Amino acid sequence: MQASTNGKTFQLYLTYDDQSKPPTSKWLLAGIKKRAFDLTIASLVTIAILMWLIPILVLAIxxxxxxxxxxxxxxxxxNGRVFPCLKFRTMTYERNAKFRQATRDDQRITRIGKFLRRTNLDEMPQFLNVLAGHMSIVGPRPHPIPLDAQHWHTLPGYKERYAVRPGITGLAQARGARGETDELYKMIQRVRYDHLYIRRQSARLDAKICWWTIKSAIYGNRNAW
Structure with a gap:
């Protein structure tokens, strides 16, 4: 598959050792359980929260x-499939703006945008992405395509993080590895967290990550801006 970034294209290839191994029945069952969990929670959140939250935040924005x-x-x-990721807009609108990561005290972030980003409410529309099958509730965060173009072929282990569905929240974000990746070690740290999650993913770990994310939204995170 080809993806475009600023008029250029790059190939999205997944090549990793486990690709040639047939999935086990245990792995398949775990995948079915995780998808059932995602659909159940996303449906409940959509009905109980998004039905009234979306109109309020749309009006406020x-x-x-x-x-x-x-x-x-x-x-x-x-597996490298590109999809439209939904968020509430938190920055000033600029048509056809080039990608630029948000930074601390970024002047593009609106007043309500600061609140939405600090509380993670800007990510709430992604429960619709979960229902559509693009995402999971917990998993490695999906990165903007320009970041993928930067690291896909140069950072060891980077593309392997896309062996599973990306998540609304992930182990890296729940443990504070979020914000701008202006230095390479920050992206390396995230990729390591993502690999750790993929190796150890379970319902129990997903529940812990959800709880850590909720606590972070309530009490704040120094890297959330």
């Missing part, structure tokens, strides 16, 4: 900042 309330960005999903 429209009243405080010109531009569309939703931000739709192409990101890489499982």
């Amino acid at each position: 429209k009243l405080t900042s010109p531009g569309p309330p939703l931000f739709i960005q192409l990101r890489t999903g499982r």
Whole structure:
């Protein structure tokens, strides 16, 4: 598959050792259970929360900042498949703007955007991505395509993080590895967390990550901006 970034294209290839090994019945059963969990939770959140939260936040964003309330960005999903990732818009709107990572005290972030990003509410529309099968509730975070273009063929183990569905939250983010990756070691740290999650993923670990994420949203995270 080819993806585009700033008029250029790059190939999305997944080549890793386990690709040639047939999935075991245990692995398949775990995948079915995880998908059932995702659908159940995403359906409940959509009905109980998103049905009223989306109209409120859409109105708040429209009243405080010109531009569309939703931000739709192409990101890489499982096995390198590109999908439209949904978020509430937290920055000033600029048509056809080039990708640039958010930074601390970024002047593009709106007043309501700061609140949405600090509480992770900007990610809530991604429960719709979960229902569509693009994402899981817990998994490695999907990166914008320009970041993939930067690291796909140069950072060892980077593309292997896409062997599973990306998540609304992940082990890396729950443990504080979030924010701008302006230095290579920050991306390396995230990839290591992602590999650790893929190796040890379980319902129990997913529950822990969800709890850590909720605590971070309530008490704040120094890398959330």
